[in-house]
Amino acid sequence: MKRLRVAITGLTSCSGCQLALLNCEAELPQLLELVDFRFFPMACSPATLESDYDAALVEGCLSMPHEQELLLSLRKRSRYLVAVGTCAAWGGVAALKNDQDREQLRQQVYGTDSTAALETFSPLPLNAVVQVDATVTGCPPEKEELIGLLTGLLKGSLPTLISYPVCTECRMKETLCLLTERSALCLGPLTLGGCGALCPALGVPCEGCRGPVPEANLAEAMEIYLQKGYAQEAACERLRRFCPGWRA
Amino acid sequence: MSGSRKIDILTRVEGHGTVELLREGGKVTGARLNLFESPRFFEALLVGRRYDEVAEIACRICSICSTAHKVAALQAVEQALKLQVSRQTGLLRELAVQGGQIESHALQIFCLSLPDYLGTSGFSGLAAAFPKELNQGLRLKALGNMIQETVGGRAIHPFNLMLGGVGKVPQAERLRLIHGQLEALHDELAGVVGFVSGLPESLPPVSALPFLAASGGPPLFGDRLTASGGETVMATSAAAWLHERVEPGSNAKVSRFDGKKTFMVGPLARLKLSMPDQTSERATGALLSSSLLARAVELQQALDRAGILISCLLDEGVGQEPPVAATPASGVGTALMEAPRGTLLHSYVFDKGICTAADIITPTAINQAAMEISLQKLILLMNSAGYEEVRSSCERLIRCFDPCISCAVH
Ligand code: SF4
Ligand code: SF4
Numbered sequence: 001m002k003r004l005r006v007a008i009t010g011l012t013s014c015s016g017c018q019l020a021l022l023n024c025e026a027e028l029p030q031l032l033e034l035v036d037f038r039f040f041p042m043a044c045s046p047a048t049l050e051s052d053y054d055a056a057l058v059e060g061c062l063s064m065p066h067e068q069e070l071l072l073s074l075r076k077r078s079r080y081l082v083a084v085g086t087c088a089a090w091g092g093v094a095a096l097k098n099d100q101d102r103e104q105l106r107q108q109v110y111g112t113d114s115t116a117a118l119e120t121f122s123p124l125p126l127n128a129v130v131q132v133d134a135t136v137t138g139c140p141p142e143k144e145e146l147i148g149l150l151t152g153l154l155k156g157s158l159p160t161l162i163s164y165p166v167c168t169e170c171r172m173k174e175t176l177c178l179l180t181e182r183s184a185l186c187l188g189p190l191t192l193g194g195c196g197a198l199c200p201a202l203g204v205p206c207e208g209c210r211g212p213v214p215e216a217n218l219a220e221a222m223e224i225y226l227q228k229g230y231a232q233e234a235a236c237e238r239l240r241r242f243c244p245g246w247r248a
Numbered sequence: 249m250s251g252s253r254k255i256d257i258l259t260r261v262e263g264h265g266t267v268e269l270l271r272e273g274g275k276v277t278g279a280r281l282n283l284f285e286s287p288r289f290f291e292a293l294l295v296g297r298r299y300d301e302v303a304e305i306a307c308r309i310c311s312i313c314s315t316a317h318k319v320a321a322l323q324a325v326e327q328a329l330k331l332q333v334s335r336q337t338g339l340l341r342e343l344a345v346q347g348g349q350i351e352s353h354a355l356q357i358f359c360l361s362l363p364d365y366l367g368t369s370g371f372s373g374l375a376a377a378f379p380k381e382l383n384q385g386l387r388l389k390a391l392g393n394m395i396q397e398t399v400g401g402r403a404i405h406p407f408n409l410m411l412g413g414v415g416k417v418p419q420a421e422r423l424r425l426i427h428g429q430l431e432a433l434h435d436e437l438a439g440v441v442g443f444v445s446g447l448p449e450s451l452p453p454v455s456a457l458p459f460l461a462a463s464g465g466p467p468l469f470g471d472r473l474t475a476s477g478g479e480t481v482m483a484t485s486a487a488a489w490l491h492e493r494v495e496p497g498s499n500a501k502v503s504r505f506d507g508k509k510t511f512m513v514g515p516l517a518r519l520k521l522s523m524p525d526q527t528s529e530r531a532t533g534a535l536l537s538s539s540l541l542a543r544a545v546e547l548q549q550a551l552d553r554a555g556i557l558i559s560c561l562l563d564e565g566v567g568q569e570p571p572v573a574a575t576p577a578s579g580v581g582t583a584l585m586e587a588p589r590g591t592l593l594h595s596y597v598f599d600k601g602i603c604t605a606a607d608i609i610t611p612t613a614i615n616q617a618a619m620e621i622s623l624q625k626l627i628l629l630m631n632s633a634g635y636e637e638v639r640s641s642c643e644r645l646i647r648c649f650d651p652c653i654s655c656a657v658h
Binding site: 010011015016019022023029036040042043044045046047064066067094096106108109111118120198199202207209 | 256264288304311371373379382389402403416
């Protein structure tokens with residue numbers, strides 16, 4: 001079988017989505033037989049862009065012009081471009097203060113008389129700039145999702161975005177509901193599933209790291225919060241940690 | 249021919265950086281490090297957030313070091329709110345940090361560094377030519393992640409480590425399983441250290457710089473900075489002493505210390521400062537390239553320490569306990585610790601539970617000055633070498649520091 005030629009890179013990010021792939025220790029040796037990591041600066045040398053890739057897996061959001069250039073170039077060279085992780089899909093934590101002036105944020109950290117002239121702009125998800133063929137969310141995504149993504153691509157298929165909330169997975173696992181049983185502000189009802197309700201399974205409320213569920217499922221979720229005495233805005237505000245600018 | 253040429257992007261390191269080589273008459277005459285990683289302005293993002301959100305957000309600075317960031321941030325916030333966590337929580341956090349140390353060091357030694365010594369392009373090359381070594385590294389790395397997952401709930405961005413305690417306390421059964429694996433890998437580690445010390449020298453003899461590390465606590469923890477000249481700086485004055493400032497050519501602030509000296513942080517610095525001479529002798533002389541061996545020795549130490557911590561937890565009887573409740577208060581908290589790449593500082597000010605100021609100083613930011621000086625030394629030593637040779641040595645030299653550029657810039 002022809003090996004899958006992939007490019008993997010991070011933009012404005014923590015490298016967590018790339019590390020999640022490198023954390024597939026058990027599967028890596030076999031993956032290497034099937035996948036040719038042609039461009040993967042974090043793990044392989046040299047990092048020179050080539051003419052074409054079967055797929056580009058891009059982590060992180062966009063906040064500088066050089067990233068935009070790289071992204072456009074990868075788009076042109078790749079059959080599929082996949083947004084990997086919450087930053088790439090929604091903006092993520094880096095976009096937390098997108099409602100504030102970027103220059104002001106810069107000055108807050110670098111000072112007013114700073115010598116470093118930075119061409120930084122408010123972080124954007126990938127689909128603000130290029131066509132994205134598929135999205136895997138999560139901060140970071142689950143290892144199984146990344147392996148599934150690569151093995152799917154080998155067969156020429158793309159993953160579909162999950163549309164059910166984390167709550168569905170809690171119910172499947174018969175996990176105690178933190179919202180109804182403990183009145184904790186758990187974002188499960190509003191958040192895209194796919195993690196297997198990782199946090200609630202350990203008794204920790206979901207912080208919404210996979211981004212919001214499609215609009216159709218929102219009304220029901222809001223109803224539960226109201227019943228528990230939480231203002232709709234309190235839950236929305238929490239969810240904006242990973243998906244800034246989101247409105248119910 | 250004069251001018252400069254940039255290495256496109258440093259590879260087999262975390263994040264985005266480059267080295268610009270200055271050339272005159274066909275010779276390389278100088279080198280400039282440029283960390284062009286995009287800043288996310290974490291210190292500004294955290295201002296205005298509630299006390300119970302700070303660590304959740306701050307750990308996203310970096311994935312490889314997310315457990316270290318999470319624990320440092322939690323400690324700083326708890327200090328500011330005068331929150332005392334249980335001994336069990338302290339031991340579990342320490343265990344998670346050792347898990348992170350194991351994962352990070354195994355990744356760096358086996359996947360990122362080894363290709364330099366064995367002449368392959370990266371872990372894919374290793375898989376073909378040196379499957380035994382790669383598999384050994386992956387086994388160690390997996391064990392580090394198993395520890396982080398068991399305690400932190402997840403290897404990256406460990407949500408189970410919470411303000412005041414942990415969400416679900418790991419089961420004794422699970423800890424015993426890890427203990428067994430630690431013991432099983434223990435003997436292999438002696439072999440790893442031997443293997444690494446037997447690798448051929450990969451760099452001209454660039455000497456290491458004076459050392460700096462956090463000390464005064466259990467391994468990897470502390471409340472002060474200690475430098476090889478004997479200086480000691482308490483956590484509360486550490487940020488001022490590290491003296492970060494913005495300089496052209498880097499998106500990460502550069503530490504200029506007291507203005508006169510330059511220090512390096514990381515495995516070699518920790519070994520030299522924290523261990524009796526005899527033991528640290530094992531980490532060869534005073535060359536920068538012995539950083540790799542120092543990392544291997546630390547890997548062994550981390551396995552040992554994790555084993556001790558688990559024994560402690562099991563002896564004292566691990567059990568579920570709710571996190572200590574926090575109330576929104578005002579105060580200042582500063583935590584120092586040793587992340588895999590060196591000294592890490594998190595400092596926060598709270599006003600009635602709302603963060604009003606944040607200061608985060610990371611190992612790779614601190615190491616920038618040391619990296620620059622080391623590059624200059626290398627160029628001098630490689631006086632007659634051609635561009636390609638210098639270029640590849642510069643990359644190797646930077647890898648000795650195992651830079652984490654997301655951390656540096658944050
Ligand atoms: S989605 Fe999360 S893990 Fe991935 S790059 Fe962004 S912050 Fe890191
Ligand atoms: S439960 Fe929520 S916060 Fe936890 S991993 Fe899943 S989506 Fe993320």
